[in-house]
Amino acid sequence: MDTMAERWALLQKGVTVYGPEDDLPRPAVVLFHGCGGLRPHVHLYAQAAAKTGVRAYVIDSFAPRGWDRNFAVSLICTGVVLQGYERSGDVLAALWGLKQSGRVQMDRVMLAGFSHGGWSIMDLMTQRLTRPGEAKLADPDPSLLETLRALFLVYPYINFPARTNLRAWVHQPETFAVLAEKDHLTPFAHSQKIFKRLQAAGGNIRTLALPATHAFDEEDFKRGVMAYSPEAMQASINAMLTLIDSRLV
Incomplete structure (x- = not known):
């Protein structure tokens, strides 16, 4: 089982x-891609965030492990490998690594997740992180979440x-x-049901509903159950920029 240092060394x-x-220490947005691997749209969100003056860190969970898109679609998108709890x-570990870098204002950090990335972030929120093995790490540290300013989730898988x-969020x-x-x-x-339950439990949660499909910001998807929508993508990016403006800068 990895320590946070070992996991960050990989990532x-x-x-x-x-x-x-x-x-100089700066506010930061840390972005986690979906189950199909790192795709161009995640970089577009990161570039938009960086224009506000924050640093944007795009984390590729798959390439450092030697996993390509075929592996991801076949085994991760089907839930066989690296479910949200494991990721x-x-x-x-990314938060740990950014803290060690000295280049991030750790009280001004936002996590952003797309689909499987959102699942992973939300699973992290359910864990107390007080014992070895949680989050599949030998030395999880809950203090890294105490100063988080915001989460931004795009079509999160829940x-x-x-x-x-089934679980409440320990961190909110x-x-x-x-x-x-x-x-x-x-x-x-x-x-809607899940987020309303989290709100009722005291969570400060807002949602934006868009007339779009899952993965609406991936240009490769032209039609069908997943279809690219530039209008939905722009609305999503605008929502992220508004959150950055209110929470980070």
Whole structure:
């Protein structure tokens, strides 16, 4: 089982950074891609975030492990390998690594997740992180989540076996979720139900419903159950920028 240092040493090989190139501590947005692997749209969100003056860190969970898109679609998107609970350790280790870098204001950090990335972030929120083995890490540290400013979730996967289906969030940073009304992986009504339950439990959560499908921001999907919508993508990016403006800058 990895320590946070070991996990970050692996992930560091697949990190892309946008924003100020100096070494001053800056607010940060940390982005986690979906089950199909790192796709161009995640970089577009990161570039938009960086224009506000924050640093944006795109974390590739798959390439450093030697996994290509065929592997991802066949085994990760089907839930055989690296479910959200297991990948939640990537999220925590990334926060650990950014803290060690000295280039991030750790009280001004936002996590952003797309589909499987959102699942991983949400699974992390359900864990106390007080014992070895949680988040599949030998030394999880809950203090890394205490100063999180916000979560930004885009069509997050919260169907079976996502932990948020049944578990409360131990950690409750301000959260904004972009939901797709035509989502075939997590039905829109189910997403609404889950987020309303989290709100009722005290969560500061807002949602934006868009008339779009899952993965509406991937240009490769032209039609069918997943279809690219530039209008929905722009609305989603605008929502992220508004959250950055209110929580980070």
